Structure formats: structure tokens, C-alpha cells
Amino acid sequence: MTGLLFRAFKYTIYLLLxxxxxxxxxEDYLAARETFGSNIGWGNFVEAFSATIDTAAWVVLLxxxxxxxxxISDERLRGGLKWLLMAVRSICYVFIGWAFWGYLGKLGLVSGHEPFVIANVCELVGTGFTWLSDLDEYLPIDAAACAALSGSDLVRINGTQIIGTPDAAAAAVRLAWVDVINAGDWIIIVLMLEVEVLLQLRGRLTEALMRASKLVKGVLYAILFAAAAYWGVLGDFLDFWDAFLWLVAFIFIEMNIFKWQxxxxEEAEPGLPVEASS
Known part of the structure; x- marks a missing residue:
């Protein structure tokens, strides 16, 4: 019964992801309409939908x-099935790398802004200009926004009709950096997991290697927890919720590998190496 409840909880986490x-x-679609308008093509598609592409590829990889x-048992992880899984995994990594490039592009986009001077912000109501509330959150300039922005120093993101206060622009840049660091951190972790799976299938994943891996990944997971906490403090619930779910999900994967190893x-005879199963 306990095992059934555990599996139900685990697969519920996967479903939520x-x-x-x-x-x-x-979220990406609404933000892309403001940053790129109708000019979304293959050249900037990944920049516009980086979070969507990243999440979809990671869910498949998970x-x-x-x-x-x-x-799947070790005995079945061979032949055509093995190559099929490798092909799907390779496609996932292409999209994950593509999404990481998109995060870098978004960082470059929000980092490029210049002072914006206008006598009366209310003149922008109904003109298509939006104001920067948060990274990927650009709101129409209405009467309330006009009152809030009036008298404030303003900046404009280069090549867009997005304006905001210098503090809001700086906060967006910080969030973009967190996206880049978080995505890069996950790539390192998953590459370490790939090595562990490969070594395990070849019977070479020793306890010493597992201990060393745990130390390195402990630091990497701590960075991910810090990123999740940063999103939580800033009130960006979706990013915080997603980061929390991914941490829980990969704890399950880590548990799977520990149990597998x-x-x-236990099955290996003392003093003899474990036979590779695929």
C-alpha cells in the first residue's frame, strides 16, 4: 500500500510538470506579443518561447x-529500445540547449534599455505601449499605470514599446540571470545523471563515485533551491512552483539511481565486477 501511494505521489508530480x-x-505567448509583435519567426521563436520549449523537453527527458x-529492466535496455531512447533523448537535449540559448537571448533583450523621456505618460494610453511589471509580464498603459508611472524616471527596452522604471528593468535583468543560472545548473545535473546511468548499465557505478557525485550535486541542488527561493520571495509563483516540482521530481530520479545501484x-558476487546488462 505504501509503495502504491508513493508511486501515485510521484506520478502526480510528473503530471503537474x-x-x-x-x-x-x-505566459510566453502573452509576453511575445509585446516584445516581438507579429514578427515571430524561427530566428526568435526560441527566445519568445524559451520557457515552454525548455519545460516540454525536460518533461520528456524526466x-x-x-x-x-x-x-524498464536492465535486460530490456538493449537493442532497438536502447537506440530509440537514445534518439529521443538526443532530441530533448537539442531543444534544451536551444532553450538555454533563448534564455541568454532574453537576458540580452531586457539588459538593453535606454532612458525614455516623455512629458506626460498618459499620452501613451491606447498607443500600444506597455509597461514592465515583471520579466515576461508587460501590462497595457491605462489610467492606473499612468498615475503610477507619472513623475518617475523611465527606461525603454531597445527595439520595443515596453517602458518601465529603472528599478523594474533592473529586477527583470536579475530574473533573467536567475533563469540562465537555473537552466545551466540543470544541464550540468542531468549530464551527471547521464554518466551515472551509463556507468550503472556497464556495472561501473561504484559507491565511491556515488559519494563524489552526491557532494557535487549537493552544491548544484543548493543553487537550484536558492533560485526557487528567489522566485518565491519575488512573488513569481509559476517559476517558484515549477522549480519546486522539478526539485521533487529529480529527488525521485536520484532515489531510483541509488536503489538501482x-x-x-547486492546481486554481484563479492570480489567480482557486475556484469554489464546493455
Whole structure:
């Protein structure tokens, strides 16, 4: 019964992450309309929808890790199935790398702004200008925004009709940096997991390597927790919620690998190497 409840909880986390793909698409779409208008093409598509592409690729990759470490037996992880999983994984990494490039592009976009001088901000009501509330959140300039922005120093993101206060622009840049650091951190972690899976399949994942990996990944996960906390403090709930779910999800993957390695070690005869299963 306990095992059934655990699996139900685990797969509920995975389902919630899949739902986040839709939520990020909605957020990216609304933001892209303001930053790129109708000029979205292959050249800037990843920059406009980086969070959506990133989340979708990671969800597929997460499911692949789950299949390899907890569902499919070592004996079946060979031949055509092995190559199929490798092909899907390779596609995921292409999109993850593409999304990381998009985060870098978005950082460059919000970092490029210049002073914006206007006598009366209310003249911008109904003109298509928006104001920067948060990274990826650009709101129409209405009477309330006009009153809030009047008398403040303003900046404009280069090449757009997005304006905001210098403090708001600086906050957006900080958030963009957190996106880049978070995405890069996850790439390092997942590459370490790939190495662990490969070594495990070849019977070479020793306890010493597992301990060293835990130390390195402890630092990397601490950075991810800090990023999640930063999003939580700033009130960016979707980013915070998504970061929290991913941390929980990959704790499950780590548990799968620990259990897999322990079971393989128990099955091996003392003094003999574990036979590679694929």
C-alpha cells in the first residue's frame, strides 16, 4: 500500500510538470506579443518561447530517466529500445540547449534599455505601449499605470514599446540571470545523471563515485533551491512552483539511481565486477 501511494505521489508530480507546459506557453505567448509583435519567426521563436520549449523537453527527458531507472529492466535496455531512447533523448537535449540559448537571448533583450523621456505618460494610453511589471509580464498603459508611472524616471527596452522604471528593468535583468543560472545548473545535473546511468548499465557505478557525485550535486541542488527561493520571495509563483516540482521530481530520479545501484551491488558476487546488462 505504501509503495502504491508513493508511486501515485510521484506520478502526480510528473503530471503537474506536464501541466506547467501549458501555463508557460500562455505566459510566453502573452509576453511575445509585446516584445516581438507579429514578427515571430524561427530566428526568435526560441527566445519568445524559451520557457515552454525548455519545460516540454525536460518533461520528456524526466520520463525517459524514470523509464530507465525504475520501469524498464536492465535486460530490456538493449537493442532497438536502447537506440530509440537514445534518439529521443538526443532530441530533448537539442531543444534544451536551444532553450538555454533563448534564455541568454532574453537576458540580452531586457539588459538593453535606454532612458525614455516623455512629458506626460498618459499620452501613451491606447498607443500600444506597455509597461514592465515583471520579466515576461508587460501590462497595457491605462489610467492606473499612468498615475503610477507619472513623475518617475523611465527606461525603454531597445527595439520595443515596453517602458518601465529603472528599478523594474533592473529586477527583470536579475530574473533573467536567475533563469540562465537555473537552466545551466540543470544541464550540468542531468549530464551527471547521464554518466551515472551509463556507468550503472556497464556495472561501473561504484559507491565511491556515488559519494563524489552526491557532494557535487549537493552544491548544484543548493543553487537550484536558492533560485526557487528567489522566485518565491519575488512573488513569481509559476517559476517558484515549477522549480519546486522539478526539485521533487529529480529527488525521485536520484532515489531510483541509488536503489538501482544498491540492488546491482547486492546481486554481484563479492570480489567480482557486475556484469554489464546493455
Amino acid at each position: 506536464a501541466i506547467n507546459i501549458v501555463l508557460f506557453f500562455q 520520463l525517459l530517466f524514470e523509464l530507465e531507472t525504475a520501469v 544498491a540492488e546491482t551491488a
